[in-house]
Amino acid sequence: MGKSKNKKFKSPRFSAEGLPASAVKDVEDEEEVDSPAGELLEKLQSPCPDVREYACASISRMVQQSQAIPAFLQRDAVRCLGPLLLDRSLAVRETAAGALRNLSACGGFEVCEYMVKQDILTPLTALLIECCTGFDSGSGLSPKSQKDQKNPKNPVEDVANEAVNLLWNLCESCNRALLVFNKAGLLDMLIRCLERHPHNIELALSAAHCLHTVTEDNTELLGSLNTPVLSGLESVLLSSQPGMAHMLLRTLAAGSMWNMKSCLPSDRQAQTLSALVATLSQSLELDSGTLIPELREAEAARSTAVSSGVEMAERPAGDMEAEEMEEEGGVGMKNGKTTNRDDDISDLLPTGKEELREAAALLAAQQTSLEIIVNMCCSDDPSDDEWEEMSSSDESEMCPDGISEGNSSLLSPLCLSAEVHSALLNHSIPEKVLKKTEFPSSAAIEVCAKSPAWKGLIKKMQRVQCRALTCLHNILSAMELESLGGAPALQALAEHLSKLVFSKPEIPKQEEFLEAVTSAVRSLLQIMASKNIPQCMSAQQLMRLSEAATRCDTISVRVNALAILGITGSTLAREEGTADSLQMIGNALLQVASKDHNMVVCGEALDALFDVFADGKEAEKAAKNIHLLPSLKALQPVFKAKLRKECKGKYSPDQLCVLDNIKINLRRFIGYLETLE
Known part of the structure; x- marks a missing residue:
């Protein structure tokens, strides 16, 4: 698998x-x-x-x-x-x-x-x-401040x-x-x-963003860190000024501290880690669905209060020009400066947009907090970025008959340090992350949709949800089942994800959402299958999700969809009366394996086929009905030729290694099917 x-x-x-x-x-x-x-x-x-x-x-x-x-x-x-x-x-x-x-x-x-x-x-x-x-x-x-002597x-x-x-x-x-x-x-x-x-705060936020960037994977810089640098960051992390901008500042400081974790003195590590996770927790506790409508209402009330014209007459021309431009659907500007970095305009809004600044800072803080937690629950394996979804079939994992069993070792949690594990649980991070995976508040979306200046926040709210789903994926991979609440908690989580994906007539098509939700579903199904925990999503529902995902241009989404089918099929193969469902899954996997233009995706489809049809009478019956053996025999020389001619220079060494293993497994799997005949 x-x-x-x-x-x-x-x-x-x-x-x-x-x-x-x-x-x-x-x-x-x-x-x-x-x-x-x-x-x-x-x-x-x-x-x-x-x-x-x-x-x-x-x-x-x-x-x-x-x-x-x-x-x-x-x-x-x-x-x-x-x-x-x-x-x-x-x-x-x-x-x-x-x-x-x-x-x-x-x-x-x-x-x-x-x-x-x-x-x-x-x-x-x-x-x-x-x-x-x-x-x-x-x-x-x-x-800019000569007119404001106060x-x-x-x-x-x-x-x-x-x-x-x-x-x-x-x-x-x-x-x-x-x-x-x-x-x-x-x-x-x-x-x-x-x-x-x-x-x-504006200057401090700019510095914090820059610091968060330059401390990431910068070994040379980390080697030169000194006490004043760490003390300066800690003072920001422990600050208590109110407001969302300061919350964002503390969150960015937390991210920089996590980047610098290897340089922290041993006697300060526990205290710093606790303060870091507490900051992330405080950010995630805030309810944007309530706060954003309140901020929009406050802005409207303030605008009404100054509509007498007295303050409007004294208002700087630059602010009015920026607001006119926003009404026309432009990007927020300040003194002619703008940026398109991730559509972030929070530091470029004109004065007089304090509430919008607060709302943008709130969502930025939550997105950043979730990204930091993702990294906290992530292994340092350098191959993660090379092949996000690597196939696991390997000669060392073969059964005597040459067929790969479910790789249970891959389902075991990563080695989170006891301190990180405890800190995340002590601050109820898994529960808070789960809360953020819900769709954005309809009330917040409604008030933002009515104002051109606020409309851009809708995309930011959706991005927070996607980051939370990715965060959930990593938490599932990194934490013990008991820490997450055991089987009942996973079953409740399966119901929650089912509602996210299947509550509407059509599967959501946004690629960012599909990538995040399929990753979460995949991790959850893997754990539940390995522990024999029943889950609520039917094979037909998962087929719908996979069909929607395999039409996506993003490779990782297609890979996730195929892995979900493989997990579902291998589970069904152990049950009676499931041959029809296995046929449906097998046909879908064969279609992708033979027609997808990307070799990584083809390899994942074959890997899933090995899992689904590895064992069981229902699997044997379904394999004969879909003519699996002749189909794979016809596919084998095509796959080998593509691997030999097309892959060099196009795929990474890790990817080529996995694809080569799949080629070997395909030969062995064909031999296994021939013995069944």
Whole structure:
């Protein structure tokens, strides 16, 4: 039976749809120097700081259109903007960093690589060092806060926020940027920015996001960690400021601490782990289905209160422009800056959208919490990412007749440390994760659907559900049955998943949901089959789910669907009067094994066939009825030829190893069927 590999989340990459840097070469040279790009880049050299600031802001807006990016890159925009990061004017520094931030976010991974090759990290590093030096000595008000004397802000922090976001984009897109980050000692700069959280949550959140990214699988960085870094993170983790933004900040700090777990002093590990899991628990306790309608109602009440026009007249023009743009279905903006990183606009909403910020931060905190728990319940096997759903048939697992038995060792839990296991159970993490697997609240979806500005939260709520289902998959793989509540708890869980999938006339078609729910169903069915626990989902229902999943373009979804059929069939084969159901399952598996274009999927279908028809009179009867032996004989040379001709260079070594084992098993299984004849 196929392994159910537990998932591992890496820091989310922004989904850049912009043009790659190589597209610069394809731009025709017809544009003259007086083109919009050329004119703006010339203005960057103006002796007047206002003109330089205007040019930077204009570039910031223009590069949000991917088709405009090659024109700027062709004219060496990165090298033109780089020196302005150290301009005499703080306003120019901020807008220059904002323009580069947008270029990195909207241009894609190759543009980020290009920017690093253009040595943008040298002035960016110098800027961050200067900013951190100026946090305590900065004077005066930033342009944005001059109208709000009650809330003065150090203008250096505005510059630092743009710089940190640019650094974040580069480090999550480019390994070379990470190497520079490690050597330049920028970790200390991020901690300094993080420590501004009591009065500048926006800057602290940017630093926390960046820190969460750069500490992941970064052995060189972890080797240089010092006590001030760990203490700075711990102080954030143990902070207690109210509000969803601070909850998100603590959650990101928890994620960074988990990334650094190998570096924690032994005498602080237990305390830190407890604080970390407590933070995740607090985030998951919050009910977005109740809080989001309340926040939307609060926003509406505040809008009504200011509708007299007095406050509206004093409202900054930038806020009104951003709101008008949102009403037209655009992306939230702030000072001309935007990003498409995972559709996250929480740090780009205009002032006056506090409730929407809170709602976005709430969902981001819960999604991040679930991803951290996924990783806590994940093995460190490097092959996890190579083959998410590897077939398990192996010569070492063969019975005397050459047929692979159900691989019970794969169903045993991973070796969670006692401390992690206890912490997760003490904070009722499995129960809280299960609660988050429910469909988003209809009330929350309804209020968000009525407002263009809030509509984007619907997708975020759905993503939280998907992350919870993936988290459930890993928890099932990593924890003992007794810890989860025994057989009754698993039966209740099977009923819950059944309602999620089968409560509507059609199986939900969203790929993200299908991947998460099929992973959870697969893990649950494996455990229940290994323990002989009856479950409520019928073979017909599981066939419906598998049929919907095998039509999905995502390979892991198709693999999960086939594994579910294999588990179901091998269970039915031990029961009487199930030949008809086995025929239905066998025909479906044969269809995929012979026609799917992906060898991983074909291999999983064959692996499932071996499980279903390995033993039992009902299986023998069904195998004859669907002509299994001649079908596999016809398929064998085709599978071998594809494996020999098509797979090299297309699949990883781990995948090729598994496929080779399946080829051997296919030969042996055909021999087994021939003995039955």
